[in-house]
Amino acid sequence: MTTKETASIGAFEFLSGESVPNFEIAYETYGDFTGDNAVLVCHALTGSAHVARRPDSGGQTAGQARAWWGDVVGPGKAIDTTEYYVICANVPGSCYGTTGPASENPETGEPYGTDYPPVTVGDWTRAQRRLLDALGVGRLHAVIGGSVGGMNVLDWLRRFPDDVERAGAVATAARLDAQCLALDTIARRAITGDPNWNGGHYYGGPGPEEGLARARQIGHIMYLSKASMGRKFGRRSAGREAVREEPPDPAAAFFPYREVESYLDYQADKFTDRFDANSYLYLTRAMDDFDLAAGYESDADALAAFEGELLLLSFTGDWHFTVDQAESLAGACREAAVDIAHHVVESDHGHDAFLVEPEKVGPPLSNLLEEGLAGRAITDTVPESDEQTEFAPVHTSLFSE
Ligand SMILES: CC(=O)SCCNC(=O)CCNC(=O)[C@H](O)C(C)(C)COP(=O)(O)OP(=O)(O)OC[C@H]1O[C@@H](n2cnc3c(N)ncnc32)[C@H](O)[C@@H]1OP(=O)(O)O
Ligand SMILES: N[C@@H](CCO)C(=O)O
Structure with missing residues (x-):
């Protein structure tokens, strides 16, 4: 079953301390909830809740022409909606149905514009937690997301470590670099x-x-x-x-x-x-504000309470979120004794490889959901022998070859 809904969660207090009354969250769900099969998918910067194709919309939704991960999420796809109950919610601050700057401010009857509260990745996670509570979903089988959606995944692991069994953080990092x-x-x-x-x-x-x-x-x-x-x-x-x-x-x-x-x-x-x-x-x-270590001693300290499995996927052609950044995060996880694999994908597509190369992204994610990190499609930069593997050089800068 698929659902495209808006949940009214009452007043929502942002981490800044400011509140919005009657906060609404636009979300879509795919598949049936069996109690332990919920997978939350976190969208990237300009994505929406429309992660997979829907039979009732012909793949179309207002404002966003196509399902943004339609070849990864769906019946028989890597994130198989005949097995898993997939939830994707539009984040606070966006413009695809969740209350955002373009929504009406009930105090003025006008759109909020810049009177909308400053929003952080932590607010996205907290809003998602509220939505899941409303849907009757407690612990997640998995949380998966790409790009800033991967930061959203990391925030879940530090904010609600007991609520997540498995996590897939794709094309992401603990923080953005200066460039x-x-x-x-x-x-x-x-x-x-x-x-x-x-x-x-x-x-x-x-x-x-x-x-x-x-x-x-x-x-x-x-x-x-x-x-x-x-x-x-x-x-x-x-x-x-x-x-x-x-x-x-x-x-x-x-x-x-x-x-x-x-x-x-x-x-x-x-x-x-x-x-x-x-x-x-x-x-x-x-996105710019997100820093995994903020409020903690280090990235390792931020993730230390997470006892599930974490898969990091990075792409050799991505200079927005580099393989080196992912490897540094992987190192922090190993230091914190988090069960982790860092799977490096050979690609020259750049950051959007996670959107345009479903054949490379799908198998490790499918393994993560089905078998955890032991899945055969998942590789790690630290193999069992503990030797560092080689991975292809990345474009580390916009301006250098
Ligand atoms: C969570 C989210 O991901 S958000 C939503 C999806 N992401 C985005 O929108 C990010 C920005 N967009 C992109 O990064 C890409 O367009 C993607 C990832 C959506 C798709 O990538 P690709 O399949 O490689 O498509 P590509 O980037 O080559 O764009 C193809 C389009 O550009 C057009 N195009 C290609 N070359 C040219 C050119 N020289 N002049 C004008 N138009 C051109 C094509 O006709 C095609 O048009 P269409 O989209 O109307 O069919
Ligand atoms: N193409 C992505 C970029 C961030 O990953 C988006 O527009 O959301």
């Missing part, structure tokens, strides 16, 4: 510098679409790799018939409109149709 923080900062400034942003109170008028487009283009580059960009576009011109998003200035008109530029314009256009600029500000801040 990614820098790019997120510029992306946010593109939004707040757009005159239509209007301090965040733009609803009902023209929105900061230009700023949001630039922000997404910066973000999108972070999700690709040098290899994937070279393969997709090289230095090719998009051709005379290509439609430029903006009329070029007179000097630029002399030079080619390249495929890479056309692609970024196309992606930005699709994104501004589907996402809210304030949500982009709130959610990137939540």
Whole structure:
């Protein structure tokens, strides 16, 4: 059975201390709950609760064109919804049905805009816990998520360690590095510098679409790799018939409109149709703020209370969340005696490999759910012999080969 619902959980107090009354959480469930088969899937930055294809929606949902992990989650897929009761909830601060900046503030009758409380990854976890309570789900068989959704998974392990049996943290890290923080900062400034942003109170008028487009283009580059960009576009011109998003200035008109530029314009256009600029500000801040060790002595200390199994998946072409960062987290887990495997996936797709390579992501996740870390598709950077394995070099920087 699949369900697409909104749960009203009453007042929700954020970790900042601010509260929102009548908080609503948009969620979808797939499969039947048997008491011990619940799997919570945490979405990435601009994802929604629509993780898998639904028979009643033809795969479509408002604002988000397709199920974002439709080849990984579903009947007979790696996260098999004929076996597991899969729950995915839109996070606080987003714009896909959960109360967010674009929702109406009951005190004013207007959208919250930037009066919405600052939101953190911890708030996402706490809201998910409230939703699960409302659904009658206690302990999770597993919590799985990618990118900032993987940070959400790590937060579950430090905040509610007894509530999780198995965890899959995919393409993620204990914290962002300075290069990614820098790019997120510029992306946010593109939004707040757009005159239509209007301090965040733009609803009902023209929105900061230009700023949001630039922000997404910066973000999108972070999700690709040098290899994937070279393969997709090289230095090719998009051709005379290509439609430029903006009329070029007179000097630029002399030079080619390249495929890479056309692609970024196309992606930005699709994104501004589907996402809210304030949500982009709130959610990137939540991601930037996340630090697993915050409030603890170390990453190891933060995870020490977790007694289940943790699978880390990282991708060799990902410079947003690198193999090295995942390996450092794996080291912290080993120090804390957490039962862990760090499975490194060979890929030149960049960060979004976890979305576009289901054939590589699926088998280890399926094993995790079925057998735990002993599954045959799961490898570890520390094999039984305790020797360090070799893994391919990663693109450690946006600017270096
Ligand atoms: C939780 C979440 O994941 S959030 C939701 C999903 N993620 C995102 O939206 C992140 C941003 N998007 C992406 O990273 C990617 O587009 C993905 C992951 C969704 C899909 O990746 P891929 O399958 O490799 O598709 P790709 O990035 O090549 O984009 C293909 C699109 O670009 C278009 N395109 C490709 N080259 C060009 C070009 N030179 N000029 C203009 N458009 C182009 C294609 O026509 C295609 O259009 P369509 O989406 O309307 O069919
Ligand atoms: N493509 C992802 C990026 C973060 O993983 C998203 O838009 O959510």
